[in-house]
Amino acid sequence: MNGWIYYPHPETKLRHWQPPTTLELLAPRLCGVETGGTIYLCDQGQRIKLIDTVRLRARLLEFLKFRVLASQQTFFEADTLLKRQQWLSTMFPEALQLSEHDLDRVWSQARMLYTES
Template sequence: MNPEWLTGRLCAGHGVASGTSKESPYPDGTIRMQFPVFKGLGLDLSSCYFGTLNLDFAPLEVSLTNPDHLFEKVQWTELHPPETFSFWRVEIKTTEIEVVSGWIYYPHPETKERHWQPPTTVELLAPHLSGVDPGCTISLRDQRRRIKLVDTIRLRARLLEFLKFRVLASQQTFFEADALMNRRQWLSTMFPEALQLSELDLDLVWTQARSLYTES
């Protein structure tokens, strides 16, 4: 059974990747500058347009795992510290008859100084596509099923409820034990769905559980 198409809405970007922003320090666009660097690392993106498509799935957040390529601490300009990039090969569909191959382009936010994307948005690299404007819908599909859309607010609430009776029964010893055990390892057995949450989201839930369910 083929994986499902995930449909989002095209939104306007910062104009830095393409170089269209007048405030950008990269008049040629960051993508044009980065392509030769990525090619030297083994990823040829010459079939792609010098810019990104920003696809938004709000209110759902995008969870990505196991990239096809991971390039760490890439020095692509003197104007920015080295960045880490991940890429996922995907199919991109703009109409029922137009399907092209492209990439999810993910500059890791922890190595990025500015122009971050919200967790509901992915940036796509693709051949030049006609008839796409902000507000139109675009679908993508990953044959390896590494892309998940997560209702983060609801999942955090469910995890908090799951922790409730465990914390009430154990009080602070629950958190002491948690410090000794890898949290994700524990969740993989007890509540594997929560592994879709980021470390920041897990920290928020743990903090809430401590505040709500332990005696002061």
């Protein structure tokens, strides 16, 4: 059976809180499955990937600390999305699983925390 897996991002659901482990399955009705029941998802194409973005952002920020402190302001010179992605693809490829928005947030935080004002 085909369907979609939806992760209700907690930051967008402030008034409708769900545990961070909640996934929603958007598919035709599944006979025999009741509310609160357990189902198992199998993706033979191995396309399902669960990412803990909070932990990954923290790991990237920690990784950047040493890079930025070693080069100070030159680290952020000529910083474009493409250059950032190219650099990450060799230095910390796992970070490319983050959205552009998340990468921007981490980069801004690193600039604020680790460079001289």
